[in-house]
Amino acid sequence: MTTAVEHEATPAPGDEHTHGAHTTHSDAFYVKIALVLAALTALEVSTYYVDFGSLFLPVLFALMVIKFFMVVWFFMHLRDDAKLFGRLFWAGLFLAIAVYVGALATFQFFLK
């Protein structure tokens, strides 16, 4: 006797699968992350209208870094993926930061 089993196109909501080192989250999870990113963007834009005083730059930088890492961590799956991928990316990023902060410092950018 032969039993035919058809694959379901979409797993049940809330399902989370791990394939080796890589995790696939549910659609709802990604929507939640996007909502948080949208809220953080709204907060960023609010700094244009509301006077944050001396907190203006720290708040903007903090929001930028949080958004950056959320996309890299959850949407690009760097948190769950192979470590070598992360090393290649972070090496490029931190090399760029070091080189260009150094270059800006030579032009006395931070003293102005």
Add this chain to the structure above:
Amino acid sequence: MADTTIIHSPAEFVPEDEHHGVAHHTSTGLSNNKLAMWLFLGSECLLFGGLISTYMLYRGRTEGGPTPEEIFDIPFTSVSSFVLLMSSLTMVLAVANAKRGDIRRTRLWLVTTALLGATFVGGQVYEFTAFYREGLGFTTSLFGSSFYTLTGFHGMHVTVGIIMLLSLTFITQRGRITGDRAEVVEIVGLYWHFVDIVWIVIFTLVYLIPA
């Protein structure tokens, strides 16, 4: 004893389990294509780092032309940024559905991502036109040159991403992708998310922080 036959719908991807259960036959055990994309993205950090730092250095050099505060339309750019951010959501949904083997939803999200990207690029073209009419040409000042170079390069990256997304949609429809198809979507997704994170930085450093 009952035999179990697994039937795939012909129009669907093979779900990820059936590919990723097997290690890649490379010296690292990882996909060389994905490794190359991450290496490329690492090198892109240096490209955009150079363009951003050049802008930061020259944004005050307006040479009598319009200043950033005079021409930037923050509400408009905020909406564009939101559109690009949401395109990252639709892209990750395309990747997730590709991994589950749902080609119909994968194509839907790929096309949606491309449309959101096209909206962003359209907004950028509108913004550039408005700035030019207000007197900021490419050679007006160092601020103008560095601004157009930075945002223009980013816009070109988004445009390349849109071409990749539409090509991927077309190719999957024609069934021409062989091998690990979900991974192809994931690699295009990595590129798309990268242009999004670059814009996260540009939006803060270029638009929100005044010169």
